[in-house]
Amino acid sequence: MWIRSCRMWLMAAVICLIGVTQAHAAPPPQVSECSSCHGNDGLGSASAGYPALAGLSSAYIVEQLYDFKHGTRVNAIMTSLATPLKPADRKALADYYAALPVPVQPEPTILPTGIGADIADHGHWQGSLANGVPSCASCHGAGGIGVGADFPRIAGQPQAYIAAQLNDWHNGARKNGPLGLMTAIAGKLSADQINALAAYYAALPANAAPEAKQ
Ligand code: HEC
Ligand code: HEC
Structure with a gap:
């Protein structure tokens, strides 16, 4: 019983x-x-x-x-x-x-270089054409994987999407976000810089395997 x-x-x-x-x-x-x-x-x-x-x-x-x-x-x-x-x-x-999980991908063995990579990691502070753009990594993290609740991941997002967001802030169609940070930053970017940054971040893995980051 x-x-x-x-x-x-x-x-x-x-x-x-x-x-x-x-x-x-x-x-x-x-x-x-x-x-x-x-x-x-x-x-x-x-x-x-x-x-x-x-x-x-x-x-x-x-x-x-x-x-x-x-x-x-x-x-x-x-x-x-x-x-x-x-x-x-x-x-x-x-x-x-x-x-929802983001699948882990290997980091590319050869990382993209050029204007996109340069602004992403160092900003655009030096030289006669400098426009005072801070490094994207200072807010979005190394490799654009995002930081905390406010700074979204941009790595691995579609190239056309990233370019559209930067253009929308540049042109005023997107006005949102804390403290107008992205309005100020995108406002300074040239069309070439926007395209280079979009290509760069779209090529990075959204979630890189930790061992690949060494
Ligand atoms: C001072 C901090 C800061 C820096 C530096 C910064 N961002 Fe951002 N970014 C933000 C914040 C905050 C948001 C979220 C905006 C919102 O809440 O709508 C954002 C959002 C974005 C988005 C939209 C993501 C999405 O999913 O729609 C893109 C694309 C982006 N940033 C690209 C860049 C690029 C490229 C750079 C370097 C040129 C950069 N950001 C530098 C703070 C920053
Ligand atoms: C017909 C296609 C379509 C459908 C259906 C759709 N979306 Fe979207 N979504 C988009 C597009 C296109 C964008 C980019 C918008 C832009 O450029 O600002 C987007 C952007 C977003 C974003 C912003 C992402 C970011 O990184 O900032 C969120 C959040 C979102 N959608 C949530 C949803 C949710 C929740 C639903 C269902 C209720 C939905 N979407 C249905 C096409 C769609």
Whole structure:
């Protein structure tokens, strides 16, 4: 008798545990509207220029969805998709994408060089054509892998996407972000520098194997 009831309790506990795990893993319902562009894995599409959302900070994603809705970041597709979202929807979607893994890739054996790499690591402070651009790595981290909740990963994002963001800040279509940092920086970049930086960061692995970074 004792053993039997104990078994029943055990079964109930297991069923409950399965239920909890499944409930936890269930994506928010709107995700089905997002996957066609951002992918089931949240890794976006390099060829179509759709950014990866996987592994970005939840706070950053929440902020972007809020900003698309309220017009400080403008994009026809995303503005219409973000407009019906309520705060709880934004949080659920952001938590879901932030928790998706970013596959580890080997770091390229030969790292890209040129204007993009130079500005990324050292900024553009010296020489007669210097325009006072700080190094991108000082905020986005070495290799553009992102730092904390506020400085997003840019490594491995589609080249066209990165260029579009820098152009949008340069032209005022994207006005968001803390302290206007990117407005000030992108405003100083020339078209050639924007293209070089976009090519550079798109070529870097979004998540490099630690041993490859040595
Ligand atoms: C039809 C394609 C499409 C669909 C569907 C779509 N997106 Fe997007 N998304 C885009 C494009 C294009 C951009 C880049 C916008 C820009 O250039 O500012 C983007 C950008 C974003 C960004 C900003 C990423 C960053 O790194 O700043 C977030 C967050 C986002 N989408 C979330 C979502 C969510 C959540 C859904 C579902 C509710 C969704 N998207 C559905 C195309 C799409
Ligand atoms: C002083 C800090 C700082 C520096 C330096 C900086 N950034 Fe940023 N960057 C930010 C912040 C903060 C954001 C997030 C903006 C937001 O919240 O919308 C951002 C966002 C971006 C994004 C958009 C990412 C996305 O997913 O949409 C790109 C692209 C970018 N930065 C490129 C660069 C490049 C290239 C450089 C070097 C020329 C650079 N940044 C230097 C702070 C910085």
